[in-house]
Amino acid sequence: MLQLIVCxxxxxxxxxxxxxVAKQVTNKPTSVIGFATGSTPVGLYQExxxxxxxxxxxxxxxxxxxxxxxxxxxxxxxxxYYRFMWENLFGKVGIEKSQIHFPxxxxxxxxxxxxxxxxxxxKEGPIDLQILGIGANGHIGFNEPAESFILNTHIIQLADxxxxxxxxxxxxxxxxxxxxxxxxxxxxxxxKKIILLASDKSKAKAVQSVFSSIVDPRxxxxxxxxxxxxxxxxxxxxxxxxxxxxxxxxxx
Ligand SMILES: N[C@@H]1[C@@H](O)[C@H](O)[C@@H](COP(=O)(O)O)O[C@@H]1O
Numbered sequence: 001m002l003q004l005i006v007c008x009x010x011x012x013x014x015x016x017x018x019x020x021v022a023k024q025v026t027n028k029p030t031s032v033i034g035f036a037t038g039s040t041p042v043g044l045y046q047e048x049x050x051x052x053x054x055x056x057x058x059x060x061x062x063x064x065x066x067x068x069x070x071x072x073x074x075x076x077x078x079x080x081y082y083r084f085m086w087e088n089l090f091g092k093v094g095i096e097k098s099q100i101h102f103p104x105x106x107x108x109x110x111x112x113x114x115x116x117x118x119x120x121x122x123k124e125g126p127i128d129l130q131i132l133g134i135g136a137n138g139h140i141g142f143n144e145p146a147e148s149f150i151l152n153t154h155i156i157q158l159a160d161x162x163x164x165x166x167x168x169x170x171x172x173x174x175x176x177x178x179x180x181x182x183x184x185x186x187x188x189x190x191x192k193k194i195i196l197l198a199s200d201k202s203k204a205k206a207v208q209s210v211f212s213s214i215v216d217p218r219x220x221x222x223x224x225x226x227x228x229x230x231x232x233x234x235x236x237x238x239x240x241x242x243x244x245x246x247x248x249x250x251x252x
Contacts, residue, residue, distance in 0.1 A: 001230070002210065002211065002230050003230065005231055005232065005234070007235055009235055009236065010235055014043030014044045015047050018047030018051060021131070022056065025059060029060070032124055035065070035089070036132050036197075037068070037081040037133075040198065041133060044197065046088075048089065048093060052093040059099075063099050064095065065102075066101070066103070067140075068180050068182035068183065071155060073106075074105065079169050080105060085100075101120045113155075114181065117181070118187075125190060127190065127191040128191070129195065134198050134221050136202045137159060138220055140220050142156050142162075142181075143156070145159060152183075155179055156179065157178065188223075192229065194230045195230075198235075200238070209221060209222050212225075213225065
């Protein structure tokens, strides 16, 4: 079931998302939380940090999984998602290395790297609460538009649009890795609860697609319609653009 939550602005969206995460962790201190990167959840991570500092939530017993990592960037690379999570959340709220799981962007054998993450997910999962952003092309994690869905952790060729969108974090577009390792849509759909955050106008079409009643791997987020518990938090400016768009307007 999909629930749309419209928030006045980005700060409110971040606060609402933080309340959902904090409630999950308070109700079940040993929760497995799936974290996302990108600019959208930064406000959520700031809110969680504030709540932690005020003693309103603690993360001592949680275990974490992250959606994805760039292939070829080691953990300490300034643009690695691993480093992003330490700088934006883990390092600020007392989460320790022993609590976290991350797909590795550096490996000799891609199959083995994916299998290792799969076994960790199987052993520690299911994820209780998965946080998602969304790409303007409808990608979730790094599940890019394709002819079919890939369910498990895999290596993906990044779409040109994604490379362009993420170039803003690098000195130059040529520095953006061309591949990523990502959880598959099956891993994401296995989460008990999902919250998807979209605050930028550029995401409106992708968000609309989630309500399209068509499931299409060319817009990966459409799979979320089959999940039992998804809350989609959008800002007013995204909500204003949610009109009767059809899927063909979103693909490509
Ligand atoms: N792999 C990540 C996604 O997990 C994220 O949701 C998306 C949107 O990012 P942003 O929030 O910066 O727009 O793109 C990135 O490439």
